[in-house]
Amino acid sequence: MVRVATCAALAFAATAQAGYRDVILASPGLLAYWPCDDASGPVTDARGNNPGTAVGGPTFGVAGALASGSSRALGFDGVDDAVVLDPVRLGTPTALTVETWVLIRSSKASGHYHTLVTDSLDDLNDGFLLGISAADQGGITLAASGGSSIDVTGTTSLPLNTWHHLAASYDPVDARVRLYVDGTEEASTAWSSPIFWAPARQLQLGRQAKALSQSARFLDGALDETALYGRALRLDEIEDHYRLGRDATPPDTALDLSQRPAVGFTSDDPDATFECRFDGGAWVACRPPYTAAAVGTLEVRAVDRAGNVDPTPASTTVGPDAAVDGGRPLEASVGCGCASRPGAGLALAFGALLGSTRRRRCRSA
Numbered sequence: 119m120v121r122v123a124t125c126a127a128l129a130f131a132a133t134a135q136a137g138y139r140d141v142i143l144a145s146p147g148l149l150a151y152w153p154c155d156d157a158s159g160p161v162t163d164a165r166g167n168n169p170g171t172a173v174g175g176p177t178f179g180v181a182g183a184l185a186s187g188s189s190r191a192l193g194f195d196g197v198d199d200a201v202v203l204d205p206v207r208l209g210t211p212t213a214l215t216v217e218t219w220v221l222i223r224s225s226k227a228s229g230h231y232h233t234l235v236t237d238s239l240d241d242l243n244d245g246f247l248l249g250i251s252a253a254d255q256g257g258i259t260l261a262a263s264g265g266s267s268i269d270v271t272g273t274t275s276l277p278l279n280t281w282h283h284l285a286a287s288y289d290p291v292d293a294r295v296r297l298y299v300d301g302t303e304e305a306s307t308a309w310s311s312p313i314f315w316a317p318a319r320q321l322q323l324g325r326q327a328k329a330l331s332q333s334a335r336f337l338d339g340a341l342d343e344t345a346l347y348g349r350a351l352r353l354d355e356i357e358d359h360y361r362l363g364r365d366a367t368p369p370d371t372a373l374d375l376s377q378r379p380a381v382g383f384t385s386d387d388p389d390a391t392f393e394c395r396f397d398g399g400a401w402v403a404c405r406p407p408y409t410a411a412a413v414g415t416l417e418v419r420a421v422d423r424a425g426n427v428d429p430t431p432a433s434t435t436v437g438p439d440a441a442v443d444g445g446r447p448l449e450a451s452v453g454c455g456c457a458s459r460p461g462a463g464l465a466l467a468f469g470a471l472l473g474s475t476r477r478r479r480c481r482s483a
């Protein structure tokens with residue numbers, strides 16, 4: 119839908135978030151649940167049993183995964199951010215489900231991975247690790263005594279900067295390790311060995327315990343609504359969690375034409391980013407204010423953190439046209455406004471503008 123923004127503050131219903139939390143808390147076998155809605159440390163266990171200590175300075179209050187706009191999450195810098203938890207309070211369950219919403223900001227180099235949730239001491243020789251591979255695919259490793267372990271890896275390469283639901287389960291009676299991605303069972307492998315819980319193990323979010331290769335395995339991204347259960351959740355339960363939590367509503371895009379020739383734009387989703395295209399060209403990432411070097415049609419669409427794209431982009435005529443902007447001098451800026459050079463815009467093509475903007479490494483808000 120196209121409309122001119124009033125930039126009014128929008129209220130977001132917390133219904134979906136509260137509903138999601140209620141369902142998780144009512145799930146049989148729940149051992150710990152970190153909604154990651156905290157404004158600062160410690161990282162609260164909504165079940166009240168296992169609060170976490172933030173180390174390395176993770177970012178509290180980043181945009182969360184759930185459909186509710188008020189859901190918050192915990193950001194990890196991929197360098198040294200982690201949350202340290204108490205493995206003793208987790209116990210030594212024989213069956214297990216580990217569940218989280220995750221967003222990754224970058225792809226790891228070959229052989230490296232993002233550590234999401236782990237309870238292990240010695241680099242996959244004990245306990246478990248839920249992670250995301252260098253191919254951006256979810257995976258679980260479970261270890262048994264004697265040094266044997268099982269890896270089950272998904273098949274979907276998760277797009278960067280969008281939220282996804284990951285879960286993995288193991289039940290020795292069922293004798294299968296299963297991996298679920300966005301509410302679908304994506305991989306499973308037969309496995310009947312009991313989980314080996316090392317006496318000196320460490321339960322953590324965002325990093326592994328072992329120093330060797332640790333720096334290559336920090337999470338660069340965010341976690342939300344992380345939960346551990348002492349049983350294998352069924353497929354229908356995992357489907358329910360995914361359906362209840364996921365944001366399926368596309369964001370709306372609005373234009374602010376009050377500062378011609380610059381065009382401002384906003385979205386009803388405060389965490390949305392934007393894509394622009396000029397005269398039907400390719401969609402490229404952009405940020406307001408936008409000022410064009412040539413007369414043409416600007417289209418803008420918001421993209422939310424769930425990957426939903428506004429299906430009805432906002433559009434307007436832009437450019438150095440007296441009928442459009444009153445003939446005022448243009449600034450050659452696209453996106454973050456860091457490429458401003460008054461009067462120089464007329465000679466520059468749109469593509470060159472985008473290139474210069476990217477080269478200046480405009481940072482997102």
Ligand SMILES: [Ca+2]
Nearest residue numbers: 174175195199
């Ligand atoms: Ca840090």
Ligand SMILES: [Ca+2]
Nearest residue numbers: 153154182190
């Ligand atoms: Ca949350």
